[in-house]
Amino acid sequence: MQMRFIESFLTLYDELNISKASLKLFITQQGLSRQINTLEKELDVVLFKRTKTGVEPTVLCNKLYPHLKEMHTNYTQVLQVLEYNKQKERKLISIAFAYGISHGIHTDFIFHYQKDNPDTKIEIQEWSKKVCIEKLMKNEIDIAFLVNPFDIKALNSHVLVEGYMYCALHKDHPLATADPPINFSLLDGETIITGPEENVLRELFDYYCTLTNIHPNILFSSSYSLDIINSMTKNKGIATVTSAMAAYISNPDIKILRLLTPQPGYIYCCTSKDEKNSKSLCKIVKYIKNYFKSTPVLKID
Structure with missing residues (x-):
């Protein structure tokens, strides 16, 4: 059963008109009719009856619709997962800075890494600390730079700087x-x-x-x-x-x-605990930690 035939079936069911459905699918009316006929033969059922204004779903068609719709939805989700995985394989790293972090550290080290690793694409974002944490938990970003206080145990948190x-x-x-x-x-x-x-x-x-x-x-x-x-x-x-x-x-x-101050202020490099870190992500996290070990932040006595 081809998924594009199921997509055509779902569109025709929603439109109840071959002309409108074919326009929505960017195929000819004859092509849509052939796909529906092929699907009917494969399932050995009649899905639609022709009317003066278009088509009408059969009783069995109404019963099959929610199942085929769920199948198509699941297939779409599978494609999304595969696309996300492809992006990971392309070494796309999303890095978010909580608002104001750039006032505590210089961020040139990210651009130096990008220059030395042209095969890795780095996307820089800036959000509130709360949004950064939410995006990390949902695996919408790979790395976040945060400042305490926050629930350190909820993330993979590495102290980079103790700042005054x-x-x-x-x-x-x-x-x-x-x-x-x-x-x-x-x-x-x-x-x-x-x-x-x-x-x-x-x-x-x-x-x-x-x-x-x-x-x-x-x-x-x-x-x-x-x-x-x-x-x-x-x-x-x-x-x-x-x-x-x-x-x-x-x-x-x-x-x-x-x-x-009553407590030290720390800048953290954080990743999600749920995300299985790719080689490219592990590499840049290691680089970040080593950079801050070898490049201490200026402090004023």
């Missing part, structure tokens, strides 16, 4: 003269310049606020906090930054101090 959180503040701010690291709890009641809520640095900041039971005032929640810092001419508040972000602060009136 820093505060950038104008020299006129009272805390500017403090000796680093300064305790995170000192930010209680302070005016804070930080990223949007789905940004991982902001999520980590909010998490630390919960752990220390402090309540700072969020003045700005923007992806352009560096622009705000570099244009600051007086004390407007404290900005939370990473060491990578700090490297782009050019304002001479800004002091950068490390924060003593």
Whole structure:
């Protein structure tokens, strides 16, 4: 039983008109009729009766329809699985960064890997941490770069970096003269310049606020906090930054101090526990881990 004949049967059953069904299938009316006749002979049944307006399914045809539809659906799903497997064999790797990760690490290492491995196609995506985890669990992406907190045991999680959180503040701010690291709890009641809520640095900041039971005032929640810092001419508040972000602060009136946080901040490379890792995926994960071992992230004392 050929699957294209079943597809023709299903289309004719839905349209109840040979002319309309053939147009939908991009075949001639004679070709569609031949396929239905062949299917009827193979099954040894009459599926349709001709009417003045088209065709009418027989009683047995109505009984067979849901079974043949299920068969066609299952076949389509098999093709989807095979196509997904072909993509894996073509060494397509989907990598997602949680929003804000690029502010904590430089991502050039991915492009260096792509250059050295032209047979591997890398697709870069960026999502919220929540969406990254959902896509990993559904095997819609291969690798995700995440920052704690999250359920580490639900994924294959490899620590890449233990990073510090820093505060950038104008020299006129009272805390500017403090000796680093300064305790995170000192930010209680302070005016804070930080990223949007789905940004991982902001999520980590909010998490630390919960752990220390402090309540700072969020003045700005923007992806352009560096622009705000570099244009600051007086004390407007404290900005939370990473060491990578700090490297782009050019304002001479800004002091950068490390924060003593209640827990360390970690950047993880994560893969799904359900997915059977391909050779190309194992290779790039190994490369990523070795890269971060040999290329430590800049830290500011």
